[in-house]
Amino acid sequence: EDQVTQSPEALRLQEGESSSLNCSYTVSGLRGLFWYRQDPGKGPEFLFTLYSAGEEKEKERLKATLTKKESFLHITAPKPEDSATYLCAVQPSGYSTLTFGKGTMLLVSP
Amino acid sequence: NAGVTQTPKFQVLKTGQSMTLQCAQDMNHEYMSWYRQDPGMGLRLIHYSVGAGITDQGEVPNGYNVSRSTTEDFPLRLLSAAPSQTSVYFCASNQRGQRGEQFFGPGTRLTVL
Numbered sequence: 001e002d003q004v005t006q007s008p009e010a011l012r013l014q015e016g017e018s019s020s021l022n023c024s025y026t027v028s029g030l031r032g033l034f035w036y037r038q039d040p041g042k043g044p045e046f047l048f049t050l051y052s053a054g055e056e057k058e059k060e061r062l063k064a065t066l067t068k069k070e071s072f073l074h075i076t077a078p079k080p081e082d083s084a085t086y087l088c089a090v091q092p093s094g095y096s097t098l099t100f101g102k103g104t105m106l107l108v109s110p
Numbered sequence: 111n112a113g114v115t116q117t118p119k120f121q122v123l124k125t126g127q128s129m130t131l132q133c134a135q136d137m138n139h140e141y142m143s144w145y146r147q148d149p150g151m152g153l154r155l156i157h158y159s160v161g162a163g164i165t166d167q168g169e170v171p172n173g174y175n176v177s178r179s180t181t182e183d184f185p186l187r188l189l190s191a192a193p194s195q196t197s198v199y200f201c202a203s204n205q206r207g208q209r210g211e212q213f214f215g216p217g218t219r220l221t222v223l
Contacts, residue, residue, distance in 0.1 A: 034210035043214030102152040
């Protein structure tokens with residue numbers, strides 16, 4: 001059974017305090033791994049796609065990386081506006097659907 | 111472009127009532143999906159469609175019906191509402207070949223009493 005586990009469930013940072021969120025996955029074959037951001041009361045917003053181990057993507061203060069078993073979302077010098085829930089999802093090979101993790105709720109205090 | 115729109119934003123139903131959640135997109139996306147999001151459970155796929163006239167079941171389809179008569183619209187029908195269907199419902203769409211880059215609507219918060 002395909003599984004996606006995100007850790008920690010919640011993370012509180014001070015503004016400027018860099019950290020990483022983890023997404024570990026178990027799939028028979030990986031077609032793609034995706035990161036989304038979700039603000040309270042809104043729908044998820046797509047951030048990154050990663051296809052193969054060693055791949056990295058960056059956007060502003062966020063950098064996503066991928067290994068054969070997990071992905072990290074690195075947040076460098078976060079700001080309060082980075083506060084959100086970050087969701088990870090995988091698409092197994094041969095499937096057209098995504099399996100989502102439960103998310104990490106990030107709170108960045110000024 | 112309005113993107114993905116959903117109506118209503120909030121709804122309260124009594125057990126046994128039926129209703130339709132509306133979803134529309136103006137991006138000409140072939141794929142559309144319905145998810146529910148519950149505390150501690152993450153997003154779970156209810157039904158999805160890969161084009162007009164084609165639908166398939168997701169992880170939690172029981173109690174829900176869908177149809178796709180046009181590319182733009184993908185309504186979700188609750189046949190006989192139950193308290194277990196209290197949730198936030200999201201509609202999403204994506205281009206063919208971009209299954210991971212889904213565009214989500216703002217959601218419908220449904221309470222079943």
